[in-house]
Amino acid sequence: MRAAAAHPARRAPRLSLARRMKNLLMGALILLATGLVVAPLILIFGYLLREGLGALNLEFFTRTPAPEGEAGGGLLNAIIGSLTMLLMASVVGVLVGVAGGVFLAEYPRHPLMPTIRLISDVLAGIPAIVMGLVAYGLIVLRFGFSGLAGALALGFLMIPIVVRTTEEVLKLVPLSVREAGLSLGLPQWVVILRVVLPAAAGGIVTGVMLALARVAGEAAPLLFTAFGNSSVNFDPTRPMSALPLEIYRGATSAYDENQRMAKAGALLLISLIFLTSLLARRFSRRK
Amino acid sequence: MSEPAPRAPRPPARAWLSSGSDRVFQVLILALAAIIVLVFVLSVYQLGRESWPALRTFGWQFFTERTWNPVAGKFGAATMLAGTLVTSLAALVISVPLAVASALFVAEYAPKWLANPVGYLIELLAAVPSVVYGLWALFVIAPLLGRWQTAYFLDPANVPTLTRCNELWAQGQTSLQCFFVPSGAGGRGLALAIIILTVMILPYTASVARDVIRLVPQDQREAMYALGATKWEVVSRAILPYARAGILGGVILALGRALGETLAVAMVIGDSQEILKSLWGNASTMASVIANQFGDAQEALHRSSVVALGLSLFALSVAVNLVARLIIARLTPKGIQ
Numbered sequence: 001m002r003a004a005a006a007h008p009a010r011r012a013p014r015l016s017l018a019r020r021m022k023n024l025l026m027g028a029l030i031l032l033a034t035g036l037v038v039a040p041l042i043l044i045f046g047y048l049l050r051e052g053l054g055a056l057n058l059e060f061f062t063r064t065p066a067p068e069g070e071a072g073g074g075l076l077n078a079i080i081g082s083l084t085m086l087l088m089a090s091v092v093g094v095l096v097g098v099a100g101g102v103f104l105a106e107y108p109r110h111p112l113m114p115t116i117r118l119i120s121d122v123l124a125g126i127p128a129i130v131m132g133l134v135a136y137g138l139i140v141l142r143f144g145f146s147g148l149a150g151a152l153a154l155g156f157l158m159i160p161i162v163v164r165t166t167e168e169v170l171k172l173v174p175l176s177v178r179e180a181g182l183s184l185g186l187p188q189w190v191v192i193l194r195v196v197l198p199a200a201a202g203g204i205v206t207g208v209m210l211a212l213a214r215v216a217g218e219a220a221p222l223l224f225t226a227f228g229n230s231s232v233n234f235d236p237t238r239p240m241s242a243l244p245l246e247i248y249r250g251a252t253s254a255y256d257e258n259q260r261m262a263k264a265g266a267l268l269l270i271s272l273i274f275l276t277s278l279l280a281r282r283f284s285r286r287k
Numbered sequence: 288m289s290e291p292a293p294r295a296p297r298p299p300a301r302a303w304l305s306s307g308s309d310r311v312f313q314v315l316i317l318a319l320a321a322i323i324v325l326v327f328v329l330s331v332y333q334l335g336r337e338s339w340p341a342l343r344t345f346g347w348q349f350f351t352e353r354t355w356n357p358v359a360g361k362f363g364a365a366t367m368l369a370g371t372l373v374t375s376l377a378a379l380v381i382s383v384p385l386a387v388a389s390a391l392f393v394a395e396y397a398p399k400w401l402a403n404p405v406g407y408l409i410e411l412l413a414a415v416p417s418v419v420y421g422l423w424a425l426f427v428i429a430p431l432l433g434r435w436q437t438a439y440f441l442d443p444a445n446v447p448t449l450t451r452c453n454e455l456w457a458q459g460q461t462s463l464q465c466f467f468v469p470s471g472a473g474g475r476g477l478a479l480a481i482i483i484l485t486v487m488i489l490p491y492t493a494s495v496a497r498d499v500i501r502l503v504p505q506d507q508r509e510a511m512y513a514l515g516a517t518k519w520e521v522v523s524r525a526i527l528p529y530a531r532a533g534i535l536g537g538v539i540l541a542l543g544r545a546l547g548e549t550l551a552v553a554m555v556i557g558d559s560q561e562i563l564k565s566l567w568g569n570a571s572t573m574a575s576v577i578a579n580q581f582g583d584a585q586e587a588l589h590r591s592s593v594v595a596l597g598l599s600l601f602a603l604s605v606a607v608n609l610v611a612r613l614i615i616a617r618l619t620p621k622g623i624q
Contacts, residue, residue, distance in 0.1 A: 015517065023517035030396055033388030037493065038408045040486045044415060044423045051426075099319030107313065116320050118612075119327045125540075125608030126330070126601060127547025129577050133597040136581075137333040156326050163323065189312030217416025220549040220574075224582050244418045248550060251422040259426070266419045273414050281407070 048267040055264035064231050065246070069255040075265050077232045081147065081241040085226060086216055088151035088236060093158025093215075094208055100159065101166020101204075106192055124160035131156050132221030140225055147233070147240030150226025154218060158211040165207025169200040202283055209280035213273045219244030243269045330601065338595035341588060349595060355560040355576075357584070362592035364573065364599065366560050371572040371600075373563060374477065374552065375545035378484035383538055386489050390496035391522060406497065413490035421554035424483040425475075429555065433474030436567060440469065452565075461564040470565035477563060477570045480556040484548060488541040495537025499530040499618075533618050539611035543604050549574040573600045 059074050066073030103110070104117055135153035139146065173196050181191035197204070219242070222228075227239040228249065243265050250262025341362060342349060352363020393406045439445055445468075452465035470476075503526050511521045527534075557569030558579050571579075573596045584590040 015515070019517055019520070023519040026519040026522070027396065030388045030392050033385045034392040034405060037385050037389040037412070037489055038405060040423075041408055041412050041415070043427070044419065047423060047427055048419075096319055096322045099316050100323050103316050103320040107316070110313075110317070112317065112321075116323055120323050121612055122605050122608055123323065123327055125543045125547075125604045127549065127574060127604055129547065129549040129574050130330070130334070130597045130601050130604075133337075133577065133581070133594055134330045134333050137337055137594075138329065159323060159326065187312075188309045192312070213414055217414075217418070219416070219418045220578055223578060244416055247416075247418045247422060248554075251418065251425055252554060262422060263426075266416075266422055270415060270419055273416065274411060277411060277414050 045270065048263055048270060051260070052263035052265075052267035055260050056268060060261075060264055060268075065261065066257070068253070069257060071257050073261070075243065075246050075261065075268075077229060078241045078243045078246040078265065079268075080232050080234070081226065081229065081245075082216065082243045084234065084236065085147050085151040085154060085222075085240060085242060086212055088148065089154035089158055089215060090208065090212065092152065092155030093162055093211055096155075097159045097162025097208075097211070098166050098204060100163040101170060101207075102192060102197070104163065104167040105170035106188075106196070120160050120163045123156075124164070127220075128153075128157055128218050129220040129223075132223060132225055135221065135225045143237065145225065145227035145239040147226050147236040147238065150222045150240060150242065151236065153221035153225050154215040157215050157218065157221065158208075161211035161214060162204075162207050165210065166200075166204050169203025169207070170196060172203070173199045206280045206284040209276050209283070213276040213280070216276075217244055217269060217273055219248045223248075334594060334598040334601055338591055338598045341591035341595040344588065345592075349592070350599070353560075353562065355592075357580075357586060357589045360586065360588055362588065362595075364592075364596055366562060367571050367573045367576050367596060368599070369563060370477070370556070370570040371546055371574070371603075374480045374484055374556070374570075374572055375542055377481045378488055378545050379538060379542055381481070382485045382489045382492060382541065385485075386492035386537075386541075387496050387527075387534060389489075390493045390500055391526075393493075394497050394500040395522060395526065396518075409490050409493050412486070413494070415487075417487070417548060417550045418554075420483050420487055421551035424479055424551065424555045428482060429474030429479055431474070432479060432567070436469040436471070436474065440471070456564045459562065459564075461562070465565065466563075467566055470568035475555050475557045476566075476568050477556065478566045480552045480570070480572070483551050483555060484545050487548060487551060488545045491541040491544055492534070492537045495540060495615075496530070496534045499533030499537070500526060502533070503529045532614060536611050536615035536618065539607060539614065543607040543611065546607065547574055547600060547604050549578050553578040573597075 059072060061074060061079065062076055063072070063074035064077045065075065100116065100120060104113060104120075107113060131153045135149045135156070139149035139152060143149075177195060177199060178191055181195045182188065186194075222242050222245050226242060226245065228245045229239045229241045233240050247262045247265045247269065250258040250260075250265065253259060253262070345352065345362060349362065349364055350368060351365055352361070353365045354361045354363050355366065356362075389405075389409060393402045393409070397405060440449065448464075448468060452462075452468045452470075455461060455465055456470065507525045507529060508521050511525045516524070552572055553575035556571060556575050558571045558575055559569035560571055561569065563570055577593055577597055577600075581590070581593045584593050
């Protein structure tokens, strides 16, 4: 960039008008295209603000949905369901994901390392709805619809994201830190747990937050696992609601009132997800 | 490339002090990491077992047969397969130039104070949940398209075309011209699914493209500027050719996303198992059929056929992802990974 501007006076006479016009035109097109890419985000957020903000009142956070088509009610069941399932999903996602990342980064010469890396990559590409089918077959067929089945599907979806970010931040920890620990005579596992992991903690937390933000918006794998529940439920062995599920049901409902609830839910969900991504970014930058 | 770094010899004191506990820890970590493999194997097993009845009954014809009729107990996935491929590929074709342009903007054109926020906005685009895209498409874009369609129907000048196409469609046929004529779906349908998919996969291609463009060595740019090239000439002749393969990897990764995208598409595509007679007509994808029918599927064969769609989608995603990773891995300089 700098180089182009360095000697404008000497460069100018060599440029034909056609080349200059083409340069300007392509620059303008690139600017236009970027505007087109960013526009949907602004339009969606603006639309949800306009349509949903009015419904985000106290009742929204403290009541369960009103009967179909009736005014009033809230999405307390969905908020609590989402939080419960995300908490349970994190147990699976963080435990397996961080362990996977540690394995890939700290034991790079283990014979199983390439296999696990490959399968983790492949897992990242599996559609969420297919994970729903898998969790259905594993849990719902035996025990019925439950929050646990939904959480398992979400946890499976979290794993590859956490693995990848953990592996990447662990690789950023300088080798000299590990060597310093080892030269003190500490066993490798103590070095990993007490030196390497704490040094990378910020990055790992970022990865977990990004994974949570990603699966918090998933409704597809919950359709036939958690299934939804119109009342507040803390029991993970029974059907459970979630924000994306209620948004899906409301958006496809014929009633204005349910649609309005869906828009308010979407505004809440999108705000939480944006906030989480923002915090995750802050977090990773600060270290 | 620089010489390989000399590997530090293992400290001899460690061996006798800690080999036992290290072994235990390694086994523990490996056991947890092996759950990743377990999840994969369980998925294959589960999907395979449940789709076996359908695949055994219909064989390879499952993928070539167009009828999907739960009442008659006949299931063929050809129309959904076509719907999935058409929506994904069309979305890919539209999104690639936009994504690459926005990546160029962030990496090459924008001043730093603008590049960071714009790059962040594009990342947020990837964070918007599928249902929210679906809701927006349903409430905002569909009415717009619907209004345009109504205007087309009401215009007397279009009556002859419409009559001819309606006859053609009634016979289960279509022509290239009629493919772009509205078929009366009120905004929902194939076109809307393509539009929303385009928006959804944009950020994936854009972020990979941006990363690859940033990897282009600075000398490459400076050499061209020194020869008196304009900015666009540098971009088109020094940067894009260098980044081409990496961008391709990002595009294929985005294709994987598009193939499996479910609810946004399921909400707007109209879910019908007709042949793709018009761009504006109803259609279905494998993912949309799973979302819309699995819960209601009572018959064993119906249910098994829906899971068979899931298995096909699984296989397709795995294949597409492996290709994308292969391309990306081949590009990454050996010293880095």
